[in-house]
Amino acid sequence: MLHPRPHPVRRELQGGMVLRTLEAEAELSGPCAVNAAVHGPEVGALLRSLALHHPDMDPRDVIWVEDQGEVVSTVCGIPWGLYLSGVQLSALELGLVATLERWRGRGFQRAMVGFFRERIQERGAHLSIIQGIPGFYRQFGYTYVLPLEGGLILEHRQLPATEHGLRVRKATPGDIPALAALHQGLTRELELHATRSEEVWSYLLEHAVETGTEGEFWVCERADAAAGYMFFPKHHFGDELVVSEAVATGTDTALAMLSHAVALSRERGTPGVRLSLHDGSTISQLARAGGTRHGPLRVAGVVPRHTEAPRRAAASAHRPTARVGMGRPHWRDCV
Ligand SMILES: CC(C)(COP(=O)(O)OP(=O)(O)OC[C@H]1O[C@@H](n2cnc3c(N)ncnc32)[C@H](O)[C@@H]1OP(=O)(O)O)[C@@H](O)C(=O)NCCC(=O)NCCS
Structure with a gap:
């Protein structure tokens, strides 16, 4: 500031x-x-x-x-x-x-x-x-x-359309407390991670438009409560739709988010989804089950x-x- x-x-x-x-x-x-x-x-x-x-x-x-x-x-x-x-x-x-x-x-x-x-x-x-x-x-x-960079590349055909019954929508500043809580849940598993105050969350959601860190946060809701989120950065290497941050509190949430990412990728005409996430995340594990390949490290x-x-x-x-x-x-x- x-x-x-x-x-x-x-x-x-x-x-x-x-x-x-x-x-x-x-x-x-x-x-x-x-x-x-x-x-x-x-x-x-x-x-x-x-x-x-x-x-x-x-x-x-x-x-x-x-x-x-x-x-x-x-x-x-x-x-x-x-x-x-x-x-x-x-x-x-x-x-x-x-x-x-x-x-x-x-x-x-x-x-x-x-x-x-x-x-x-x-x-x-x-x-x-x-x-x-x-x-x-x-x-x-x-x-x-x-x-x-790098990560797992998931092609459209590797994840058939699935019914999951969960709602996935774009995040708004009102979601910040829920996003921050989910992020803390994710980072508890990691030995090395960035820490993020609510002020930094506000900065990312409200002041990154048209900048190099611009992107979309999407929230997945189970019974109207946030059960996961993912972030698609606008600027990245490669042509795939990139997920550079994701938290899923259960396999159903991970599947809903992955299906949503694949649907967005089809809609936007990108050649697949690249998960630039840590290997042990629920979403990466689920994607690997569908058969994925590693993207180049850059x-x-x-x-x-x-x-x-x-x-x-x-x-x-x-x-x-x-x-x-x-x-x-x-x-x-x-x-
Ligand atoms: C890379 C860049 C910032 C260097 O700026 P610069 O003002 O020319 O740097 P300096 O003159 O202070 O150079 C410092 C040293 O780096 C060396 N160097 C310059 N460009 C280099 C490069 N691309 N790779 C490796 N060494 C480099 C110089 O030879 C110099 O070494 P010396 O002091 O032993 O002679 C500039 O070339 C640039 O803006 N490039 C495009 C943008 C970019 O790549 N930015 C970095 C993104 S991560």
């Missing part, structure tokens, strides 16, 4: 360039335009929405380099709550990484990552995460941890090697591997 903070940053770099952080809403247009040009309009809109509406954002996490007032390169710290093996961690994602083409190779990202490390310390974050191009972030001390998740918190948390885990998303990462090998 954008509110005045003391000490916005302004640092001289070589060649008259200046590293800056956000002071006023009107300044957002420059960094947003860089992200729109480099990544697409939805990412420009995402930066604006994060800065103005995300409940945990600090303006000093909107970082850019400018040349005589023109913004040419950006990064943004996106706050996350993570839970790993009984330990609550705060993380700062290095996101919205972009340099305008003609300004690349001049060390602007390196300079901003140096400042970003200071922000990690100032915020007291335990670690930083990144979802991004493989290879680039290793030079900044990050290493591969989790596959984030995105790497990495955390800095120097961070001790995940290592300590992993050492205290009872199970040898942590389960999250759709992968089974070996933490001891990675952090």
Whole structure:
């Protein structure tokens, strides 16, 4: 949420360039335009929405380099709550990484990552995460941890139309308490997951429209009470209809939601449904029974090697591997 903070940053770099952080809403247009040009309009809109509406954002996490007032390169710290093996961690994602083409190779990202490390310390974050191009972030001390894309692909013919008698409808902000409770139920099973306050739920449902995190939450009701939900992100790799988050409180709910996803996929003309969920979820298990294949893994998740918190948390885990998303990462090998 954008509110005045003391000490916005302004640092001289070589060649008259200046590293800056956000002071006023009107300044957002420059960094947003860089992200729109480099990544697409939805990412420009995402930066604006994060800065103005995300409940945990600090303006000093909107970082850019400018040349005589023109913004040419950006990064943004996106706050996350993570839970790993009984330990609550705060993380700062290095996101919205972009340099305008003609300004690349001049060390602007390196300079901003140096400042970003200071922000990690100032915020007291335990670690930083990144979802991004493989290879680039290793030079900044990050290493591969989790596959984030991929999942099970279910073709239409693999799930015949089924009668389930449950209602599946689009979620509204009024569903937030029920969604939050279902999410907590889901995450209780996982050794590693993101934590989400009701404010963050509101942000996702009300302020993600036309941004890179836009998508649809659908609720499944049994006797007028929410029994499950799923999320279809608008932006993703591949052509299938993607389910990137789903909770089902019983097999009937899982079947209703899967049938609904297949019906939506047919309606929208996508070549099937891809479940980018963790392997043990009821929905994934049900889908596997219909015969599925694995989609390609495309995105790497990495955390800095120097961070001790995940290592300590992993050492205290009872199970040898942590389960999250759709992968089974070996933490001891990675952090
Ligand atoms: C990737 C990108 C952000 C780099 O920006 P930049 O301002 O040119 O980065 P820097 O000049 O600070 O480069 C830092 C180092 O990374 C290296 N590097 C640059 N692009 C790289 C890439 N795609 N892969 C690996 N290393 C790369 C540089 O050689 C430099 O190394 P050096 O200091 O040892 O010479 C920029 O090319 C870009 O905006 N690309 C398109 C968008 C994108 O891919 N963003 C990341 C999405 S996750």
